Amino acid sequence: MDLCNINEIKALLTRHGFHFSKAKGQNFLTQSWVPREIVLDAGIDDTCGVLEVGPGIGPLTQQLCRSAKKVVAVEVDRSLQPVLAETMAGNENLTILFADILKTDIKALVEEEFSGLRPMACANLPYYITTPVLAALLESRAFEAVTVMVQKEVAQRICAPAGKGDYGAFSVFCQYYAVPELLFDVLPSCFIPQPKVTSSVLKLTMRAEPPCPIPDEKLFFRVVKASFAQRRKTLVNALSSGFGEFTKQQLSGAIEAAGFSPTVRGETLDIPGFAAVCRELLKL
Numbered sequence: 001m002d003l004c005n006i007n008e009i010k011a012l013l014t015r016h017g018f019h020f021s022k023a024k025g026q027n028f029l030t031q032s033w034v035p036r037e038i039v040l041d042a043g044i045d046d047t048c049g050v051l052e053v054g055p056g057i058g059p060l061t062q063q064l065c066r067s068a069k070k071v072v073a074v075e076v077d078r079s080l081q082p083v084l085a086e087t088m089a090g091n092e093n094l095t096i097l098f099a100d101i102l103k104t105d106i107k108a109l110v111e112e113e114f115s116g117l118r119p120m121a122c123a124n125l126p127y128y129i130t131t132p133v134l135a136a137l138l139e140s141r142a143f144e145a146v147t148v149m150v151q152k153e154v155a156q157r158i159c160a161p162a163g164k165g166d167y168g169a170f171s172v173f174c175q176y177y178a179v180p181e182l183l184f185d186v187l188p189s190c191f192i193p194q195p196k197v198t199s200s201v202l203k204l205t206m207r208a209e210p211p212c213p214i215p216d217e218k219l220f221f222r223v224v225k226a227s228f229a230q231r232r233k234t235l236v237n238a239l240s241s242g243f244g245e246f247t248k249q250q251l252s253g254a255i256e257a258a259g260f261s262p263t264v265r266g267e268t269l270d271i272p273g274f275a276a277v278c279r280e281l282l283k284l
Contacts, residue, residue, distance in 0.1 A: 003059040003087055004032040006192055012057065016083050026077075026126070027191040028056050034149075034186055035060040038201055041183045042122055042147035044068050049114030051143070053101050053123035053133055056080070058087045060124060065091040068120075072113050074101045102132055106140040121146040130154055131170060138177040138204065146178065146204045155182055155200035162270040169228040173221070175211070176271060178204035212272040215279050223274055223281070227266025235266045235277075246284060254280035 002008050009028055013019075029035060038060060044050060044067045055061040055073040057080070064071045065088075072095045075084065084096055095113065097104075110119045121143045125133055130150050137146050150158075153166070158174045159182050160167040174180055186199040214220050226242025227235055236252045243251065252262045258276035260269070269277070 001087060002032065003057055003062055004030050004035070006030050009057065009192060012083060012087070016086075018079060018083055026056065027193060027195050029059045029124070029190060030192050031186075031190040032059070034190055034201075035063040037184065038122065038147060038149065039063045039067050041201065042120060042145065042203060044120060044122070047118050048120050049110070049117035050120045050122055051106070051110060051113075053121070053137070054125065055084065055088075055096070056124070057083055060122060061088060061094065062091070064122060065094050069093065069117055070114060071095070072097065072109065074099055074104060076100050102129075102136055106136060107142045110140070110142040119143045122148070124149040127151050127154070135173065138174065138206075141177070141206065143206055145206060147183075147201065148204075149186060149199050149201045152185060152198040152200040155180075155202045158202060158204075162273070163268045167267055169224050172224045172271060172274065174204060176207075176220075177210075178206050180204045210271070212275050214275050215282055219281065220274060220278050223278055224266075227269065227274070231267060232265065234262070235260070235264050235269070236262055238266050243281075246281070250284050251281075254284060257283075 044064060046069050048068045049070045050064050050068045052061055052064060052071060052073040055075050061071060061073050070093050074097045076099065078098050081098060088094055088096065119142055121137050123133065125148050134148060137143065157166045157168060157171055159180045160171045181203045183201040183203055186201065188194040188196065188198060222242065227238050230238045230241060235255055236248060239251045240248050255262055255264065255277060257280045
């Protein structure tokens with residue numbers, strides 16, 4: 001079965017009485033080159049165990065099963081159970097779990113299912129859950145790499161360098177855990193129903209260590225969150241709102257001691273810059 005053929009998709013869904021859910025952000029691929037390219041660019045081979053989030057009707061799952069040693073697909077929509085039973089029949093290296101990935105112990109699942117294999121993650125993520133799902137995958141530190149399809153603007157934000165307009169707290173978060181690489185774009189015409197925006201495929205290669213020494217991880221992310229909470233404000237004013245335990249004078253002194261002007265804006269700092277501010281705050 002061609003899981004990217006529009007007519008076959010419609011016939012399949014009609015057979016099972018399935019209806020697209022806007023609430024779940026369901027858009028199914030209609031171009032077979034897309035899942036093939038995702039698997040190729042993700043570096044999936046027979047040394048890999050792959051966790052797929054949100055298989056849908058299974059076009060990416062099908063390609064993953066052809067390349068990987070083992071695939072575990074986690075799907076939240078139980079109404080897809082009979083559909084996947086039909087489309088994925090015969091794939092002996094596939095396990096389908098009907099569960100919410102955000103309520104799943106990802107690290108434990110990967111350790112249990114992929115012993116002796118290179119653990120990878122792949123997903124076509126709906127916009128409304130992109131941030132929490134990607135955060136969960138990265139925070140688990142369970143994978144060698146995470147390859148996802150997301151809205152293009154989200155991919156650009158994740159890859160943005162310090163000082164750019166789309167650079168934000170989520171950019172820092174992702175770049176803290178991984179090295180992001182924008183692979184290719186996927187036009188709305190490649191989906192049914194067609195979304196209103198272009199998608200991009202992004203590969204995040206996990207870091208063994210953060211890009212620089214971090215004195216206190218919890219404090220680091222607190223500083224990052226406060227720095228972007230009020231964009232276009234100076235860093236000292238932004239931190240004043242997020243760190244009530246320090247005076248503005250103390251914060252200004254810490255920023256200067258970290259090597260920055262008191263008038264610097266948080267969005268111009270890269271990860272080493274935020275780490276430097278953290279080190280000075282720990283001295284207060």
